[in-house]
Amino acid sequence: MTFDRKIKIAPSILSADFANFGAECEAIEAQGADWVHVDVMDGHFVPNITFGPATCAAIRPHIKGVMDVHLMIAPVDPYIEAFAKAGADVITAHVEAGPHVHRTLQAIRAAGAKAGIALNPGTPASAIEPLLDMIDLVCVMTVNPGFGGQKFIHSQIKKVEQLRALIGERPIHIEIDGGVDPTTAPLVAKAGADVLVAGSAVFKGGSVTNPNVYGDNIKAIRAAAQGVWA
Ligand code: DX5
Numbered sequence: 348m349t350f351d352r353k354i355k356i357a358p359s360i361l362s363a364d365f366a367n368f369g370a371e372c373e374a375i376e377a378q379g380a381d382w383v384h385v386d387v388m389d390g391h392f393v394p395n396i397t398f399g400p401a402t403c404a405a406i407r408p409h410i411k412g413v414m415d416v417h418l419m420i421a422p423v424d425p426y427i428e429a430f431a432k433a434g435a436d437v438i439t440a441h442v443e444a445g446p447h448v449h450r451t452l453q454a455i456r457a458a459g460a461k462a463g464i465a466l467n468p469g470t471p472a473s474a475i476e477p478l479l480d481m482i483d484l485v486c487v488m489t490v491n492p493g494f495g496g497q498k499f500i501h502s503q504i505k506k507v508e509q510l511r512a513l514i515g516e517r518p519i520h521i522e523i524d525g526g527v528d529p530t531t532a533p534l535v536a537k538a539g540a541d542v543l544v545a546g547s548a549v550f551k552g553g554s555v556t557n558p559n560v561y562g563d564n565i566k567a568i569r570a571a572a573q574g575v576w577a
């Protein structure tokens with residue numbers, strides 16, 4: 348993985364057909380996705396359950412690019428190695444998931460993955476200040492995690508600006524997760540985000556047999572985000 352701040356669209360397969368993950372991953376990459384965002388939920392840290400490392404390992408051969416694994420689980424440490432072995436390029440844990448986030452980040456890098464830290468909407472930007480040398484990505488939750496298709500929380504834009512200032516020249520991605528669509532994408536891009544996760548806004552109206560819709564949806568989000576600098 349090389350670092351740049353160009354806008355990257357990361358469709359979340361939380362909105363894909365769960366019976367067809369392999370083909371869905373191939374379809375979104377063929378239609379222009381930069382990263383594939385994989386939402387792991389445990390029914391404990393968040394009120395929903397998705398899947399674990401075995402599913403990540405199964406879909407890995409169907410993804411050519413970056414597999415971006417977002418762990419909404421607590422505890423997180425006992426499972427890091429399994430997700431790294433499953434082929435995750437980026438493993439993101441929540442700062443709220445346990446008392447030892449520094450150790451968690453050390454473990455992610457030791458397992459050979461890029462380390463991400465996610466902040467829930469109620470958590471301030473300053474939470475990552477002591478961790479800046481430990482992270483490759485900060486994920487700003489613009490919804491309360493657990494479900495796709497929720498409404499974007501506008502108060503998080505200020506947090507993105509604060510994080511952008513905190514990060515300075517460090518090679519740390521700012522990822523936005525939740526409620527990203529062509530309306531909200533320019534707001535977060537302007538504030539300094541470079542990785543835009545989008546579930547419902549990418550998958551809506553399309554399918555593996557009608558994948559051009561995914562491409563149109565991805566293009567619309569990217570164009571809206573990039574329009575900021577046009
Ligand atoms: C929320 C997940 C998100 C979610 C985004 O808990 O982490 O990745 O799938 O979905 P949309 O884009 O529909 O808000």
Ligand code: ZN
Nearest residue numbers: 386417524544
């Ligand atoms: Zn996510």
